[in-house]
Amino acid sequence: MRISLSWLGKYIDLPADTDKLIQTLTFSGIEVEAVEKLPALPESVVTAKVISASRIPETDHLMVCQVEYGGSQATQVVCGAPNCHAGMISVLALPGTELPQLTIKSARLKGVESHGMLCSERELGVSDNHAGIIELDPDTPVGVSVNGIYELPDAVLELEITPNRSDLLGYLGIARDLSASLGLPLKMPEIKPVEGEPCADTKLELILEDSQKCPRYTARLLSGVTLKDSPQWLKTALVKSRLRPINNLVDVTNYVMLETGHPLHAFDYDKLLPLQAEDGHPAIVVRKARSGEEFLALDGKSYQLDENDLVIADGQRASALAGVIGGKDTAISDSTRKIVLEAASFEPMTIRSTSYKHKISTDSAYRFERQLSPSVTAQASDRAVELLLETAGGKVCHAIYDAYPEPERPRCLALRPRRFTELIGYPLESEQIITYLEALGCKFLQYGTWQEKPVYDPQQIHCHHLEEQKAGKTEFTEIDCDHALYFQIPHYRVDLTREADLIEELARLDGYDKIPRKKAVQRIMDRHAHRVRREIEDHFVQAGFYEMLNYSFSDPEQLTAINFPPNEAESKLLRLVNPQSSNQSAMRVSLLPQLLANLNYNLNHGERDLKVMEMGKLYWKDGNSYREPLHLTALLTGKIGPGHWQDKPADIGFFHVKGIAESLLDKLGLQIASSCEDQQPWLTAADNLAFYCADTLCACLGRLKSEIAEKAGIDIHNLKQDIWVLDVEVENLIGLTRDSQPRFVPLPRYPAVTRDISFVIDLTVPYAKIAAAIEAVDPRLISSVSVFDEYRGKQVPTGQRSLSLRLMLQDKEKTLTDERVEQVVASVLKMLESTWQIQMR
Amino acid sequence: MKEKLKEVAAQAQTDIAACSSINDLLNAKARYLGKKSLVSNLYGQLRELPEADRPAFGQLLNELKADVEKMLKQRELELKQAGREQQDLSGFQDLSLPGIYPARGALHPLTLVRRQIEDVFIGLGFEIAEGPDIDDEFHNFDALNTPEDHPSRNLADTFYLENGYLLRTQTSTVQVRTMEKYAPPIYIISPGRCYRNDKPDPSHSPVFHQVEALVVDKGISMADLKDTLQNFAQIMFGQEVRSRIRPHFFPFTEPSAEIDISCVNCQGQGCRVCKNSGWLELGGAGMVDPNVFKILGIDPEIYSGYALGVGVERIAMLKYNIPDMRILFENDVRMLRQFSGVLQ
Numbered sequence A: 001m002r003i004s005l006s007w008l009g010k011y012i013d014l015p016a017d018t019d020k021l022i023q024t025l026t027f028s029g030i031e032v033e034a035v036e037k038l039p040a041l042p043e044s045v046v047t048a049k050v051i052s053a054s055r056i057p058e059t060d061h062l063m064v065c066q067v068e069y070g071g072s073q074a075t076q077v078v079c080g081a082p083n084c085h086a087g088m089i090s091v092l093a094l095p096g097t098e099l100p101q102l103t104i105k106s107a108r109l110k111g112v113e114s115h116g117m118l119c120s121e122r123e124l125g126v127s128d129n130h131a132g133i134i135e136l137d138p139d140t141p142v143g144v145s146v147n148g149i150y151e152l153p154d155a156v157l158e159l160e161i162t163p164n165r166s167d168l169l170g171y172l173g174i175a176r177d178l179s180a181s182l183g184l185p186l187k188m189p190e191i192k193p194v195e196g197e198p199c200a201d202t203k204l205e206l207i208l209e210d211s212q213k214c215p216r217y218t219a220r221l222l223s224g225v226t227l228k229d230s231p232q233w234l235k236t237a238l239v240k241s242r243l244r245p246i247n248n249l250v251d252v253t254n255y256v257m258l259e260t261g262h263p264l265h266a267f268d269y270d271k272l273l274p275l276q277a278e279d280g281h282p283a284i285v286v287r288k289a290r291s292g293e294e295f296l297a298l299d300g301k302s303y304q305l306d307e308n309d310l311v312i313a314d315g316q317r318a319s320a321l322a323g324v325i326g327g328k329d330t331a332i333s334d335s336t337r338k339i340v341l342e343a344a345s346f347e348p349m350t351i352r353s354t355s356y357k358h359k360i361s362t363d364s365a366y367r368f369e370r371q372l373s374p375s376v377t378a379q380a381s382d383r384a385v386e387l388l389l390e391t392a393g394g395k396v397c398h399a400i401y402d403a404y405p406e407p408e409r410p411r412c413l414a415l416r417p418r419r420f421t422e423l424i425g426y427p428l429e430s431e432q433i434i435t436y437l438e439a440l441g442c443k444f445l446q447y448g449t450w451q452e453k454p455v456y457d458p459q460q461i462h463c464h465h466l467e468e469q470k471a472g473k474t475e476f477t478e479i480d481c482d483h484a485l486y487f488q489i490p491h492y493r494v495d496l497t498r499e500a501d502l503i504e505e506l507a508r509l510d511g512y513d514k515i516p517r518k519k520a521v522q523r524i525m526d527r528h529a530h531r532v533r534r535e536i537e538d539h540f541v542q543a544g545f546y547e548m549l550n551y552s553f554s555d556p557e558q559l560t561a562i563n564f565p566p567n568e569a570e571s572k573l574l575r576l577v578n579p580q581s582s583n584q585s586a587m588r589v590s591l592l593p594q595l596l597a598n599l600n601y602n603l604n605h606g607e608r609d610l611k612v613m614e615m616g617k618l619y620w621k622d623g624n625s626y627r628e629p630l631h632l633t634a635l636l637t638g639k640i641g642p643g644h645w646q647d648k649p650a651d652i653g654f655f656h657v658k659g660i661a662e663s664l665l666d667k668l669g670l671q672i673a674s675s676c677e678d679q680q681p682w683l684t685a686a687d688n689l690a691f692y693c694a695d696t697l698c699a700c701l702g703r704l705k706s707e708i709a710e711k712a713g714i715d716i717h718n719l720k721q722d723i724w725v726l727d728v729e730v731e732n733l734i735g736l737t738r739d740s741q742p743r744f745v746p747l748p749r750y751p752a753v754t755r756d757i758s759f760v761i762d763l764t765v766p767y768a769k770i771a772a773a774i775e776a777v778d779p780r781l782i783s784s785v786s787v788f789d790e791y792r793g794k795q796v797p798t799g800q801r802s803l804s805l806r807l808m809l810q811d812k813e814k815t816l817t818d819e820r821v822e823q824v825v826a827s828v829l830k831m832l833e834s835t836w837q838i839q840m841r
Numbered sequence B: 001m002k003e004k005l006k007e008v009a010a011q012a013q014t015d016i017a018a019c020s021s022i023n024d025l026l027n028a029k030a031r032y033l034g035k036k037s038l039v040s041n042l043y044g045q046l047r048e049l050p051e052a053d054r055p056a057f058g059q060l061l062n063e064l065k066a067d068v069e070k071m072l073k074q075r076e077l078e079l080k081q082a083g084r085e086q087q088d089l090s091g092f093q094d095l096s097l098p099g100i101y102p103a104r105g106a107l108h109p110l111t112l113v114r115r116q117i118e119d120v121f122i123g124l125g126f127e128i129a130e131g132p133d134i135d136d137e138f139h140n141f142d143a144l145n146t147p148e149d150h151p152s153r154n155l156a157d158t159f160y161l162e163n164g165y166l167l168r169t170q171t172s173t174v175q176v177r178t179m180e181k182y183a184p185p186i187y188i189i190s191p192g193r194c195y196r197n198d199k200p201d202p203s204h205s206p207v208f209h210q211v212e213a214l215v216v217d218k219g220i221s222m223a224d225l226k227d228t229l230q231n232f233a234q235i236m237f238g239q240e241v242r243s244r245i246r247p248h249f250f251p252f253t254e255p256s257a258e259i260d261i262s263c264v265n266c267q268g269q270g271c272r273v274c275k276n277s278g279w280l281e282l283g284g285a286g287m288v289d290p291n292v293f294k295i296l297g298i299d300p301e302i303y304s305g306y307a308l309g310v311g312v313e314r315i316a317m318l319k320y321n322i323p324d325m326r327i328l329f330e331n332d333v334r335m336l337r338q339f340s341g342v343l344q
Ligand SMILES: [Zn+2]
Pocket: B263, B264, B265, B266, B267, B268, B269, B270, B271, B272, B273, B274, B275, B276, B278, B279
């Protein structure tokens, strides 16, 4: 729903800061979906009178106009609008004016000079009407700013009204809600029923057949009305709400709908047929449509109705689809002199199904689809009568036709302040409760014992507190005082039917930001560490490892046996005062000795292929304190997988172990580099590798020295298997992966091209270095380098090897041409030749 | 001309019947219906006929073409049928041979049980809190209301380190550390290693694992403890399991209780495992002693709480029918392999 602030400002003093207003609306539950700012127009946009307009020869629509715009000032403009004619008052933008979409310049069109432009409303930015240039009232003064006419500057808010709040479907409702949330007074128009005059010859026969679907139908008759253009203020109000002005009679009903939220309809009295052909008064019958009944609507279309539709009929035929759209036969037209003003309320389900079934969506149906109070009906009617008399003249008949079989009774609801606290989480003083609810139009009646159901008769409200006081009780506890505040609910708030509804209103007006946070649980857990640890354990289990759990104690002697550096052992070892035995006399600083013992135990029990690991704390002295880093060590020996009749598994080799480490680090999303420089004293120098992420050690791996296996009691000569060791720095991995998330990279839109190259190169040049150098040749186009073969043998000289690499090339912006691919490959080869003197194969 | 047609039809019948494979059939099809085939030649000859005869002959030719197509289709069906009946055995697979297993490992049963307990409590809204194995007398004894002369402080019961620290005898140290650092409401479990100077035997180990739960909030009573306990017991051991608490003594809880569950071996009927009592002892519990709260600066007039602790080894042994605690620390792969199929 569109709300113009300059119009809204007639009912309440709005804050000067529009952003603050939007904030207030949003937090009181009225969502502002869009804001359209209508800035003031420059002084060079003025009202102007077209003195003469004549067609420019050899053009089909261009006119040359002499235009006056105040005093003796006049100019010549060329205008192409179809409605341009001599004598009209329009709006002129002089050369140099900056309008929202264009800047006006003097120009020559078809050889005719034009100094300025006559504007449409769209060009001024006040509406989307571009059918022609603006035509103002003939009595509009010439040469004045149009800001006053269009009430600029202004802002139009697009509001989303929730389905329960039918009271917010008009300006008055929005103003009322704002007054409650801003604590500002309302300036409501005084709406009084117009008494009218007796008119013996103008009568209506009103029959309400279906009071279920139409709880109330009212009509007033006006005669002697003059159909004409609406006054400018009325047009301005409508265009800002994106309603097109039509004529004063229709415009008033639309204006009142926008103001009160209650739709109205006007029929041409003289076109309504009586029930009996001769001698009857025009009739209005509110009834179900007949199955197959034809109805010609205002939109020019004919609809086939059924018994679920409700129609407003005259004596013979359907004159309107109730609450949805009027009929063509009884519509207001140039000949209209007498009108029937309908104000009625309809059952929402009927409106909704009719509007859905016939695919008609109107401003009227939008409002009637929500429950509107029948009490507002009379108010809307009175307001419209007042404005019709003002804009169309004539007189209103004294008679008020009002079919209202079951009038609404005012509803009272009980609210316990304690329930507010229980539901919302903090207390609200009774006085504050009364202030808020009265601002919404509720009326505080009295205190009383709580009742769940609405009370329609205030006599039904009892106060045991007062009664007991009368009976002589003088002291009351808090529980005794747990009684309720009774409020009478205003008729327009059809949504307030229970205590919980009132509590919601209070919470909304006091602001959800006032609700304190009640902590249910202290968050203590390191969820990230928990997840990473499980991820690592699971990674090893999926790779075929069995988890070992050993005591936290160690034997200092065994550290020597694994070549653990003696200085480091001395500085880290925490000794027990009362160990159970000498081989459990200190806390462990390495998992390796116990795992070697586990390996030996299992080898001795007939297992040949073993993958075992332990993830556990190490315990280090750290000055006067200590540390307990989490660590993982894994040992591997034998075949890589289980034996199978078809698929013989390979012996575990360096690249198997490396792959287990790499795939783990990969799974954790870490960018790693390897280094051969850190030598673990228990690993052989030739197969010894460490992984780093930036400068942080992540893992190291290699082949266990055979003398260490021997010292651990393993019969390495009989075993004839290598033992591999993999250490994972769990603490570092937890730290490195904290708060890291993958970020989606848009998929390439152009195909990749692969090229294979093979060459002979010195054995000592590492593959990683070669791959990096290749990628650096053209990082934009070379998306990956991988190796698919290494060969050493007869055709390759000693000390050298042949490498076969696959390059993947891809351009993010376009498809790569063969030519470009060959260029890149050539520069790669050139680089390899000049750097490492390779030989192509 | 008609003669010629009959001849072609007869020849096609013989040829197609002689086809012994789909390949032969494709060749025959090319010979009779292809671009330069017998039938298409006949279509070519149409033009040489007198105009009046053309429609009749064209009609016959169309019929011939349809006949040949029908014969081809029929023979194709026959060949396919035969092919199915006379299977080619060269590709035969013995599907009963074992499949290729991906590598298979297993978590240690103590890790499995620890994870299960963690997940039960995380599901009940608890947080996991952790702390060091090495701790001091304050966190392990003093803050837990243990008297100076309590026997558990002895060298015979507790391991001490040369630097004056000790190895925690229960994970209650983490409860103390959590209450030092965080204000209520606290809902935590603390899983971890504990140490007591016991010689390894079927039911003791100097190194063992515990999970303790601690709740501190307004209005917490033993009724809350009972509910958590019953939920825990059922999720860990099954819907039929019942739990109970019996009066006991611990320095840091008042009132204190021991926790029992109905015997998982005999469903409470009485057996060797439960020594005919129908109940199995699972751990200890109780309402946090007001002194503990006072030491840690929590007002016992506002807050109350319960603690409960269970042994991971004990639960693993009951759940998986492991008769001797020492088996858990042997790390025998043949034992571990039995747990590679445990769902978590
Ligand atoms: Zn039993």
